[in-house]
Amino acid sequence: MKTDNDVQVAGRGIRQSMSSLHTWAGLLLGWILYAMFLTGTVSYFKDELSQWMRPELPRLSQIPDQAVVAQRIADELSDIAPGTSQWSIRLPDARNNSVYAFWRTPAGNPGGRGFGEANFDPATGQRVTSRGTLGGEFFYRFHFQFHYMPVVWGRWLAGAAAMFMLVAIVSGVITHKKIFVDFFTFRWGKGQRSWLDAHNAFSVFGLPFHFMITYTGLVTMMALYMPWGERVAFKNPAEQQQLNAELSAFIQPGKPSGQKVPLASVEDMVRQAQERWGRDNVGRVNAVHPGDAAARVAVTRGEAGRVSMSPQYMEFEGTTGKLLAVREDVGAAAETRGVLYALHLGRFGDTVTRWLYFLVSFMGTAMVGSGLVMWTVKRRQKLPDPDRPYFGFRLVERLNIASIAGLSIAMTAFLWANRLLPHPLEGRANWEIDLFFIVWAFTLLHALVRPAKSAWVEQLWAASALLFLLPVLNAVTTQRPLWHSLAEGDWVFAGVDIMCWALAALHAVLAIRTARQETRSQFRRKTSREAPTAVASGGAAG
């Protein structure tokens, strides 16, 4: 590439070195980072999105009694998964109108992943009959493990991207000598300067958040990335279990006795937990060897009202319902990890807190996006022949279009697929996901064949149109149009619809601004070289 000057770090000041490091650490996995940031941002509302994507499931105007629901689902699971070694139920709360459960399936089950999972209707205990969809869970899982690849690979890739981000943040701060002053500087309509100022504003305003979210993201999967201490320290499974107990509320499944004894009342166990933590603040019910004489049940505390993911649970003997132990604290390092983990997920907060998370995280997305675009803006001015840029430049330019504007289209297409695919349909949930990727691939194709600026404008308009029409599609295809949601006070449905319009407006503004900007070659033809730095690029988004 033609940027040897940028790459050579030897013999230069630390600020230039850090500037180069910032540029390349940010760029190399930048497209993955952008996708992680955006899907992660919407994941702060993944439960709401899941509700929107299962419109057949009525909204819960009040949270049902968790104890009753737990018993109902436990009964259902003993029918669905008899002889399972373990099951786990996530109870409905203020944000979930369905009950999610998973259970281990016996080893050697053909085609089995080793576990089954399903959503249940809290009112009936039956599996939900709504359309097959992964809901907001898809964005959430994509955010840290992607798709079409083994989960472990995806998580390593996410970890590498996060590590690059961390380096980019630290080197970015060092690069910036006037970080505070620059935050109050904004030069509108000045091309490269404006991009730099925007990038600085997005970065500096959210800096503590961006740093926190990157570091805590690494912490969520640190045992995968840094297993060495664990490997050296623990010589046997019993020692290993000491560590696991610090991290989660899953009870180690001992040996089943082989003697069949039904589970005692799960309702009574949850009742006791409710007395301890509050009526609506029970998180999960986990059972090992249910139906066996050796059964154990753990009832965990909910995630609301405390900033920690450290395990807090009550353990019961499965056959008698006798309380065996209450666990409410872990060691200092484990608690630190629990707090960092909770800070990343942001599930402790109320609606206002989650909106703040959403907004600052959105700013982080804009930081990555503006950084990516800036790479091309900066280099466009130095191109020897602006009409025929070198390969690396074109590659970055096209990838930027597909990964920024294209992702908006693909994510919206995922929601369109949710409304348009027939129901029932074999493998429907996977079809939604496949369509997301098919559409995304088409945006890349489009970005490759069209001139860069046209591609930006067309894709931003396409995203805007899809977003704008989504509430219309929702009104046509479901019983819950916007006016109905507003009248009912259904803020989940109304919120998604209105948010679509807000985002449609944002994309329209970006499209208009991009279309107005003149490319350098056009500019050159019209004027002389009086103010070459005042020229913006064809690429604009973020």
Place this chain on the structure above:
Amino acid sequence: MNALIHRLRATGPLISRIVAALFGGYAVAALSSVAVLALPMTKPQAVLTGMLASFAIYAGAVIWVFAVRSALKAWAGLIVVAVPLSLAAWSVS
């Protein structure tokens, strides 16, 4: 041939730094996550402390590698840190 040598001369130190940052940095972070076990803490807490701190150490190592004046110095710094960490790690394994 001459041109190739010239290119290598020009890019060699940079590649050396990139390797030092990616793998040397990880190695130092991994070593430190084991070395923590030598501290007077219970094993589970020490293991978790090592994991939690490792990413800061990794990031710090990468910054060091690109901040110093030469690739040689970058490696030297990593080795100077790695030696005591290795001793501590070796003592607990």
